[in-house]
Amino acid sequence: MAARAGVGRGTVSRVINGSPRVSEATRAAVEAAVAELGYVPNTAARALAANRTDAIALVVPEPETRFFAEPYFSDILKGVGAELSDTEMQLLLIFAGSDRERRRLAQYLAAHRVDGVLLVSVHADDPLPDLLSQMEIPVVISGPRSATETLASVDSDNYGGARQAVEHLLERGRRTIAHITGRLDVYGAHRRVDGYRDALREAGHEVDELLIEPGDFTEGGGRRAMAALLERRPHLDAVFAGSDVTAAGARQALREAGRRIPDDVALVGYDDSAIARHMDPSLTSVRQPIEEMGRRMIDLLLAEIADRRPAVSRSLGRRQVILPTELVVRASS
Numbered sequence: 001m002a003a004r005a006g007v008g009r010g011t012v013s014r015v016i017n018g019s020p021r022v023s024e025a026t027r028a029a030v031e032a033a034v035a036e037l038g039y040v041p042n043t044a045a046r047a048l049a050a051n052r053t054d055a056i057a058l059v060v061p062e063p064e065t066r067f068f069a070e071p072y073f074s075d076i077l078k079g080v081g082a083e084l085s086d087t088e089m090q091l092l093l094i095f096a097g098s099d100r101e102r103r104r105l106a107q108y109l110a111a112h113r114v115d116g117v118l119l120v121s122v123h124a125d126d127p128l129p130d131l132l133s134q135m136e137i138p139v140v141i142s143g144p145r146s147a148t149e150t151l152a153s154v155d156s157d158n159y160g161g162a163r164q165a166v167e168h169l170l171e172r173g174r175r176t177i178a179h180i181t182g183r184l185d186v187y188g189a190h191r192r193v194d195g196y197r198d199a200l201r202e203a204g205h206e207v208d209e210l211l212i213e214p215g216d217f218t219e220g221g222g223r224r225a226m227a228a229l230l231e232r233r234p235h236l237d238a239v240f241a242g243s244d245v246t247a248a249g250a251r252q253a254l255r256e257a258g259r260r261i262p263d264d265v266a267l268v269g270y271d272d273s274a275i276a277r278h279m280d281p282s283l284t285s286v287r288q289p290i291e292e293m294g295r296r297m298i299d300l301l302l303a304e305i306a307d308r309r310p311a312v313s314r315s316l317g318r319r320q321v322i323l324p325t326e327l328v329v330r331a332s333s
Contacts, residue, residue, distance in 0.1 A: 001030065001033040001034060001037055001039055004033040004036065004037065005026075005029040005030045005032070005033040006029065007026055007029065007030060011026060011030065012030050012033075015027050015030040015031065016030075016034070053112070053113055053114055053115050054088055054089055054090060054115065055089065055090045055091075055092055055113065055114045055115060056084070056089050056090070056091055056092070056114055056115060056116050056117070056118065056298075056301065057091075057092045057093075057094050057109070057114045057116075057117045057118070058076075058077065058080060058091060058092065058093050058094065058117075058118045058120065059094045059095075059096055059105065059117055059118065059119050059120070059128065060073065060093070060094070060095050060096065060097070060120050060121060061096045061097060061102070061119070061121060061122065061123070061126055061128060062095070062097045062121050063095070063097040063098075064095050064097070066097075066218070067095065069218070069219075069245070070217065070218075070243070070245055071244070071245075071271065071273035071274060071275060071290075072243070072271055072273070072290055073120065073121070075273070075290035075291050075294070076120055076142065076290055076291075076293060076294040076297075077093070077294065078291050078294065079290065079291035079292060079293060079294020079295045079297075079298075080118065080294040080295070080297065080298055081294075082291070082294075082295060083294065083295040083298040083299065084298055087302070089115075089302075092114065094108075096128065102127075102128065105128075106131060109131075109132065109135060109137060110135060112137075114137070115138070115305045116137065116138035116139065116140075116301045116302075116304060116305045117132055117137055117138070117139045117140075117301075118139075118140055118141075118142070118297050118298070118301060119132075119139060119140070119141040119142065120141075120142045121142065121186070122141045122142065122143065122145055122186075123145075123183070123185040123186055124145050124146065124185045124186070124187065125185060126145070129141060129145065129151055133150075133151065138301060138304035138305050138307075139151055139152070139301075139304075140152045140153065140154065140297045140300045140301045140304065141153045141154075142154060142155065142293060142297060143155035143158075143186070143187060143188045144187055144320060145187055146187055147187075149187075149320065152300045152301075152304060152319040152320065153319075153320045153321070154293050154296045154297045154300065154320075154321045154323070155188060155293070155320075155321070155322055155323070156188075156288035156289065156290075156293065156322070156323050156324070156325050157288075157322055157323065157324055157325050158188040158189075158191035158192045158195065158325075159191040159192070159194055159195040159198075160195065160324070160325055161192065161195065161270065161286040161288060161325035161327075162179075162191070162192040162193070162194070162195025162196045162199070162240065162270075162286070163195040163196075163198065163199040164286060164325065164326075164327040165195075165196075165240045165268045165270070165284075165286050165327060166195070166196050166199035166200060166240060167199050167203070168268065168284070168327055168329065168333065169238045169240065169266055169268060169333060170199070170200075170203050170205075172238075172266060172333060174237045174238035174266050175205070175237060176208075176211065176233065176235060176236040176237050176238065177196075177200065177211065177236070177237070177238040177239070177240060178211040178212070178213065178229045178233065178236045178238065178239045178240070179192075179193065179196045179211065179212050179213070179239070179240045179241075179242075180213050180214075180215040180221075180222055180225040180226065180229070180239060180240070180241045180242055180246055180250060181193055181212065181213070181214050181215050181242050182215060182216070182217045182242035182243060182246070183215075183216050183217060184214055189217075189242060192242060192270070193212065196212075196240060208233070210232050210233060211229065211232075211233055211236065213225040213226075213228050213229050215241070215242050215246050217242060217243045217245060217246055218245060218246065218249070219245050219246070219248050219249035219252075220249060221246060221249060222241055222243075222245065222246035222247060222248065222249025222250045222252075222253075223249035223250065223252050223253045224249075224253075225246070225249075225250070226239065226249065226250035226252075226253035226254060227253045227256075227257075230253065230254075230257050230259075236265065237264070237265055237266065238265060238266040238267070238268075238333075239254075239265060239266070239267050239268070240268045240270075241267065241268065241269050241270065242270055243269060243270050243271050244269035244270065244271045244272070244273045244275040244276045244279075244283060244285055245271075245273075245275060246269070246270075247267055247268070247269035247270075247275075247276075247279075247283055247285070247332075248269075248275055248279060250267060251267060251279065254267070261281055261332050262281065262331065262332050262333050266284075266332065266333040267283065267284070267332040267333065268283070268284045268285065268286070268332070268333055269283045269284070269285040269286070270285060270286045270288070271285060271286070271287070271288060271290070272285040272286065272287030272288070272326075272328050273285075276328070276330065277330075279332070281330070281331035281332045282330035282331045282332065283330055283332045284327070284328065284329050284330045284331075284332050284333040285327075285328055285330070286325050286326070286327055286328075287325060287326045287327070287328050288323070288325050289323050289324075289325075292323060293323060296321050296323070300319060300321070
């Protein structure tokens with residue numbers, strides 16, 4: 001290209017890399033040579049020279065079956081992909097649901113094959129966030145692991161969303177309101193339990209702990225939890241489920257027990273996924289902006305990569321984003 005444009009190789013490099021230290025005539029000559037010769041920059045070589053990979057890993061420490069069964073994950077992925085579409089970054093999807101997969105992931109990341117990591121669905125005892133910090137790999141997680149989280153994170157207002165759900169049920173005249181939780185090793189699930197309890201207390205109701213049944217965000221878990229609740233409290237008149245998928249399982253158990261929705265038992269889910277809209281009756285659900293969460297995670301991660309230090313090492317301290325939720329009322333309540 002330098003020969004075709006009649007300039008030096010350094011000048012060609014400056015034009016390709018957008019340097020302003022080139023005259024318009026020279027730039028035009030080089031761009032014409034680029035077009036004529038069909039030159040495409042070698043992004044891998046450029047990344048290597050800049051000590052970067054131009055790749056981000058989206059790590060899901062869950063089995064693949066759960067990833068494809070729950071709309072939450074696909075919506076996060078959609079938001080991440082949309083935000084990356086205007087960049088040159090490549091996105092790698094990595095599952096790490098088993099010890100073997102985690103060991104393999106650790107070896108992969110130790111070789112610095114990605115510039116940063118997005119961690120989705122992080123449990124309280126998950127060693128991956130701390131491992132990434134030790135490797136000094138920029139990381140952003142989808143929700144803090146605890147109230148004292150030190151890593152950058154993006155989450156929805158789980159506490160406020162739960163309060164919205166319970167306050168709605170109380171306004172509809174429901175008095176025996178059960179809660180099927182999410183996995184309680186996930187901090188967001190704990191915050192929903194806190195919101196459920198506080199909404200009841202502030203309305204002057206005692207919290208009956210037997211109306212709280214642990215779930216796992218799955219349909220099967222929702223069905224089992226609902227059956228257990230009906231056995232202990234057969235006259236309950238409302239259920240707040242930890243996810244729409246869980247609510248779908250609860251609906252099955254209620255129907256098997258001959259309980260009508262919403263006549264006998266009102267039902268509220270969480271996520272406002274396609275499942276909520278297509279259930280019969282359609283499901284009242286707490287909408288969390290999952291796609292927006294994915295986009296904000298990318299924004300934070302790209303900032304960490306540009307800074308070249310993980311968030312925990314920054315003098316500015318923690319960078320955590322909490323996005324608002326909204327109750328979408330439908331026929332189930």
